[in-house]
Amino acid sequence: MSPRILPFIMVLAAMAMVPLVSTSPFYVNLTSQVAIAAIGALGLNVLVGHAGLNSLGFAVFPGLTAYLVAWLSTVGGFDPVPAALLAIGGTLAASMLFALVALRTTGLGFVMITMALCQIVWGAAYRWTSVTGGDNGLSGVPRPGGAVLPLERPEWFLWLCLCVLALALLQLGRFFDSPLGVALRGTRDQPRRMSAVGYDVWRIRFVAWMLAAGWGAAAGLLYAWYHQFVSPHMMAVTASAEVLLMVVAGGAGTLAGPLIGAALVVLLKNLASIWIDRWMMLLGVTFVVIVLLMPDGIVPGLGRLTAWLRRFRPAPAPALVPRERTDG
Amino acid sequence: MPRMTTRAAACSWLAATALSALAAWPVAAQQPPIKVGFMTVRSGALAAGGKQMEQGMEYCLAERGGMMGGRKVELITVDTAGQPATTKTRAQELVERERVNAIIGPLAAFEALAIDDYIRQVGVPVISPSAAAEDLTQRKVNPWFVRAVGTSAQANHALGEYAAKDLKLKRVATIGDDFAFGHEATAGFQRAFEDNGGQVVQKLWPPLNVADYGSYISQIRTDVDAVYAAFAGGNGLRFLQQYAEYGAPVKVIAQMTTVDEGILKSMGKEAVGVISSGWYTATQDVPGNKEFAAGIRAKYGADPGYYTAGAYEACAFLDAAVKAIDGKVEDKQALMKALRAVKLEKGPFGEVTLDEYGNPIMTVTIRKTEEKDGRLQNVVIKTYPKVTQFWTYDPKAFLADPVYSRDYPPAKNLGK
Numbered sequence: 001m002s003p004r005i006l007p008f009i010m011v012l013a014a015m016a017m018v019p020l021v022s023t024s025p026f027y028v029n030l031t032s033q034v035a036i037a038a039i040g041a042l043g044l045n046v047l048v049g050h051a052g053l054n055s056l057g058f059a060v061f062p063g064l065t066a067y068l069v070a071w072l073s074t075v076g077g078f079d080p081v082p083a084a085l086l087a088i089g090g091t092l093a094a095s096m097l098f099a100l101v102a103l104r105t106t107g108l109g110f111v112m113i114t115m116a117l118c119q120i121v122w123g124a125a126y127r128w129t130s131v132t133g134g135d136n137g138l139s140g141v142p143r144p145g146g147a148v149l150p151l152e153r154p155e156w157f158l159w160l161c162l163c164v165l166a167l168a169l170l171q172l173g174r175f176f177d178s179p180l181g182v183a184l185r186g187t188r189d190q191p192r193r194m195s196a197v198g199y200d201v202w203r204i205r206f207v208a209w210m211l212a213a214g215w216g217a218a219a220g221l222l223y224a225w226y227h228q229f230v231s232p233h234m235m236a237v238t239a240s241a242e243v244l245l246m247v248v249a250g251g252a253g254t255l256a257g258p259l260i261g262a263a264l265v266v267l268l269k270n271l272a273s274i275w276i277d278r279w280m281m282l283l284g285v286t287f288v289v290i291v292l293l294m295p296d297g298i299v300p301g302l303g304r305l306t307a308w309l310r311r312f313r314p315a316p317a318p319a320l321v322p323r324e325r326t327d328g
Numbered sequence: 329m330p331r332m333t334t335r336a337a338a339c340s341w342l343a344a345t346a347l348s349a350l351a352a353w354p355v356a357a358q359q360p361p362i363k364v365g366f367m368t369v370r371s372g373a374l375a376a377g378g379k380q381m382e383q384g385m386e387y388c389l390a391e392r393g394g395m396m397g398g399r400k401v402e403l404i405t406v407d408t409a410g411q412p413a414t415t416k417t418r419a420q421e422l423v424e425r426e427r428v429n430a431i432i433g434p435l436a437a438f439e440a441l442a443i444d445d446y447i448r449q450v451g452v453p454v455i456s457p458s459a460a461a462e463d464l465t466q467r468k469v470n471p472w473f474v475r476a477v478g479t480s481a482q483a484n485h486a487l488g489e490y491a492a493k494d495l496k497l498k499r500v501a502t503i504g505d506d507f508a509f510g511h512e513a514t515a516g517f518q519r520a521f522e523d524n525g526g527q528v529v530q531k532l533w534p535p536l537n538v539a540d541y542g543s544y545i546s547q548i549r550t551d552v553d554a555v556y557a558a559f560a561g562g563n564g565l566r567f568l569q570q571y572a573e574y575g576a577p578v579k580v581i582a583q584m585t586t587v588d589e590g591i592l593k594s595m596g597k598e599a600v601g602v603i604s605s606g607w608y609t610a611t612q613d614v615p616g617n618k619e620f621a622a623g624i625r626a627k628y629g630a631d632p633g634y635y636t637a638g639a640y641e642a643c644a645f646l647d648a649a650v651k652a653i654d655g656k657v658e659d660k661q662a663l664m665k666a667l668r669a670v671k672l673e674k675g676p677f678g679e680v681t682l683d684e685y686g687n688p689i690m691t692v693t694i695r696k697t698e699e700k701d702g703r704l705q706n707v708v709i710k711t712y713p714k715v716t717q718f719w720t721y722d723p724k725a726f727l728a729d730p731v732y733s734r735d736y737p738p739a740k741n742l743g744k
Binding site for chain 1: 370371406407409411412413414416417418420421424425427437438441442444445446449461463468506507508511733734735
């Protein structure tokens with residue numbers, strides 16, 4: 001296990017060091033955004049990569065949580081932490097209801113139904129102006145913290161995001177290796193056989209759905225705390241598609257893929273745009289290149305690349321073995 | 329000895345010039361440029377407005393030779409893509425990475441609201457060139473925010489009164505984009521119209537991205553005196569065209585962006601006769617607009633519109649404030665104070681002052697769209713000077729009421 005988690009520890013440590021190196025909080029905040037996006041992408045990866053359920057409505061989980069925590073901690077008058085717990089609880093409860101509808105289908109049907117569910121919540125956020133503020137959204141969402149944990153400071157907030165990200169990686173890594181994780185991949189590849197063998201496919205998928213919802217909710221909570229503002233835009237179809245893009249570009253079904261995909265999307269969107277005016281085009285071209293060269297994502301693609309390169313490496317020289325003297 | 333005197337005079341003049349040049353030169357050279365962040369939209373549905381904003385900004389800076397208050401201006405333009413989250417990150421980039429002295433932008437109200445808390449925290453002066461959300465200068469006044477344009481409803485109060493008093497309309501149906509800008513504009517119109525004896529008997533809200541207005545147009549009642557339209561972006565163009573295809577049974581009165589110059593150039597006969605109200609139209613006769621409109625037309629080949637004039641005005645605000653503090657923009661508090669005290673004698677909006685909430689008090693005109701000089705123009709038919717965001721209402725009572733929305737003020741005459 002330890003050689004596998006070593007790269008993750010190094011990446012997380014590098015991200016945690018950004019505040020010590022960077023001269024401006026801009027890069028610290030950008031790293032927080034990468035971490036938040038990665039948590040969301042990891043959640044979606046459970047569905048897309050391991051359950052084989054492509055969702056185009058993932059933004060509903062972070063969206064619901066963000067709206068709940070925003071409403072509870074501004075209009076509702078709750079403290080940030082109880083508001084956060086209630087928001088995550090509320091999201092999980094709503095997700096159970098959604099599961100009853102969404103998990104009746106697979107394939108294209110699942111894509112459409114998840115999109116529809118997300119659109120319903122988006123529509124409520126957009127139209128229910130008296131509660132949600134309509135497209136003006138809810139602003140002034142307070143971050144928790146105080147003297148011990150000054151989360152209003154960018155570096156502390158980044159470290160919180162990284163802690164959650166580490167938890168997500170750890171939990172999901174263990175889950176994917178567990179018998180349940182293997183069974184989940186079984187339902188992805190051979191749902192009928194799994195069913196025939198005696199596995200309850202629906203229940204296994206339900207676990208995956210709730211895991212995705214849980215990590216999506218965590219990402220949404222951090223999103224609301226980070227931006228201190230929510231608006232219906234975060235539940236638009238494009239927002240869901242962006243998370244899907246992160247998973248697919250990074251490599252669905254791998255643990256590192258969503259992390260790399262999230263970093264790629266967030267950095268291209270926010271860093272490349274500093275130097276390149278046509279950053280949208282750059283984003284598009286990058287994904288076309290990824291799809292052409294590494295159709296299954298960056299992580300599997302790089303794996304194949306190193307394997308291919310290894311073929312060209314000269315065979316190691318035979319070790320010199322001292323010959324026994326025979327003339328003695 | 330007259331010769332000596334001349335020589336002495338020449339010498340002393342030379343010395344004085346050299347000295348003053350020496351004294352002035354290092355100061356000018358050492359002063360770094362004023363960094364201005366400019367948030368525009370270059371992609372997505374709002375890109376057309378963003379482009380006009382960039383033109384207004386470019387024109388304003390060119391007119392001032394790239395200088396404000398004796399210092400060079402470095403403009404850092406960022407594209408928010410019309411997304412609130414991206415806008416926030418772009419604002420962080422401007423403040424934390426570029427360390428700008430002031431921000432002009434963003435375009436949309438929801439973008440401005442997305443960075444509202446952030447600019448409070450970091451304390452950077454922001455001038456809005458187009459975002460019109462009521463509460464930004466009403467119930468949620470931000471000490472670091474001033475607006476170069478009016479609120480959504482500011483010009484619509486005037487139209488409401490004009491429709492009731494001058495046009496003698498009794499019953500009006502409204503149709504508007506189903507988002508905050510449409511809601512607030514319609515609410516302002518409804519309030520002033522009903523307070524002057526009119527009745528709003530129907531309110532329709534087609535979604536912002538609706539493909540076809542047919543199903544809404546067929547619902548518009550034909551037993552009304554007029555239909556009030558509040559559309560943003562390219563929607564006014566599409567609505568008026570489709571309304572004309574349905575025979576346009578009743579006449580149209582409109583909120584300013586419905587027949588804005590930015591889309592007027594793409595319109596045809598369907599726009600002729602539309603009566604609208606606003607704080608800007610290319611033809612309005614206020615001090616400074618003639619030169620501005622002619623300059624924009626010469627440089628970009630099109631009439632300036634809402635976004636062009638707004639960005640220009642925001643830039644002019646900053647220029648005036650920077651001048652007032654002799655270019656010392658490093659003192660943020662002083663710059664913000666100067667911005668709040670800005671008084672412009674001339675410009676696209678004419679004479680402008682700010683109220684205590686940071687919102688302009690300016691001339692609002694009632695215009696009629698006509699074909700003139702081979703193109704459609706909004707010809708001014710009535711002028712309301714010094715209109716505030718509160719119209720004739722008492723600011724205290726106004727602010728005690730809820731913010732304008734889809735349901736406020738309540739429409740009591742629906743279905744009558």
